Amino acid sequence: MKEFNLNNLIRDNIKNIKPYSSARDEYKDMSLDMVFMDANENPFQTDVNRYPDPQQTKVKERLAEVKGVSTSQILLGNGSDEVLDLLFRAFCEPKDDNVIILPPTYGMYSVLADLNAIDIISVELDTNFEPKVSEILSAQNSNSKILFLCSPNNPTANSFNRNKVVELINGFNGIVVIDEAYIDFSNQESWLIGLNEFPNLIVTQTLSKAYGLAGIRLGICYASEFIISILNKIKPPYNINQLTQDKALIRLNSLNEVSQQISSILKEREVLGSKICNISFIETTYPSDANFILAKVDNANLRYNQLIKKGIVVRNRTTQPLCGNCLRFTVGTKGENEKLIMALKELN
Numbered sequence: 001m002k003e004f005n006l007n008n009l010i011r012d013n014i015k016n017i018k019p020y021s022s023a024r025d026e027y028k029d030m031s032l033d034m035v036f037m038d039a040n041e042n043p044f045q046t047d048v049n050r051y052p053d054p055q056q057t058k059v060k061e062r063l064a065e066v067k068g069v070s071t072s073q074i075l076l077g078n079g080s081d082e083v084l085d086l087l088f089r090a091f092c093e094p095k096d097d098n099v100i101i102l103p104p105t106y107g108m109y110s111v112l113a114d115l116n117a118i119d120i121i122s123v124e125l126d127t128n129f130e131p132k133v134s135e136i137l138s139a140q141n142s143n144s145k146i147l148f149l150c151s152p153n154n155p156t157a158n159s160f161n162r163n164k165v166v167e168l169i170n171g172f173n174g175i176v177v178i179d180e181a182y183i184d185f186s187n188q189e190s191w192l193i194g195l196n197e198f199p200n201l202i203v204t205q206t207l208s209k210a211y212g213l214a215g216i217r218l219g220i221c222y223a224s225e226f227i228i229s230i231l232n233k234i235k236p237p238y239n240i241n242q243l244t245q246d247k248a249l250i251r252l253n254s255l256n257e258v259s260q261q262i263s264s265i266l267k268e269r270e271v272l273g274s275k276i277c278n279i280s281f282i283e284t285t286y287p288s289d290a291n292f293i294l295a296k297v298d299n300a301n302l303r304y305n306q307l308i309k310k311g312i313v314v315r316n317r318t319t320q321p322l323c324g325n326c327l328r329f330t331v332g333t334k335g336e337n338e339k340l341i342m343a344l345k346e347l348n
């Protein structure tokens, strides 16, 4: 196990913070038949007249069971975006610290860095969309607090080589966040297995993609008990609303349906991939470990606009590094994918 002093990475104001203590932190047991006169709620039933559980115990217990981790290794956020923002606030001192990102990648890392006044060190992926390990490790300095690895990566759709990821976790002096928003579409194992081995590892997942719940906003952070305890001090008290907790729990108890949908999306991904590579103006389709396919076309702006006219919206990634003239196609239903193929065939 790596020698690592996490305490040195946490911002001083966060180390010393005294968290807000909500009514439901001070009296937790909602199962008893008590009269609740502590939170200034409206006493009349609306289904949601009571504040939600600030620790989302039921959702975490179910997730812990499904993922094989302990509930104390889980923090839930209002989407992964809130989780990522909490990480900036816990570890990165505005105007002093920096984070390392590997473009082309998910846009929120740099947006959140800007929002928190944190410098960004960018080290582009290589032409196989893999991390350049030695360049990344030599780009870090004593103010580098977080390295973001998105695997499978958005928008390139590949998972990173596991030996490279291990070298990065071992060689980086700060926190390594592996964003696994698309892990359920990958045949690679989740990095959750590394949580007990690497004290500086954080894994994030979400119910927005494979679980089909983008609308409820539920992001998940898995880390050591120590890191989770720090994040718990700074999260907004009632950040996961009751409706979200209820809906998430129902879904986490319907995993057969979730896996059937994932299988169907994976099958459709293969069909779509094999058909779009026959389209004359599509030059390359990249292998996908996610629920989308990145493809290089002759003229991304032209094809994007032509598809809009045919009623199909895809993502134009042409301005991203290494993604010149690339479009990103989310895998839809069988019918939607057929519509896309028909439309592409009609373009010239």
Ligand SMILES: *Cc1c(COP(=O)(O)O)cnc(C)c1O
Binding pocket: 078, 079, 080, 081, 082, 106, 150, 154, 179, 181, 205, 206, 207, 208, 209, 214, 217, 218, 219
């Ligand atoms: C879609 C996506 C997310 C999900 O964000 P939520 O806020 O949980 O909806 C996270 N990371 C990446 C790379 C994504 O593409």
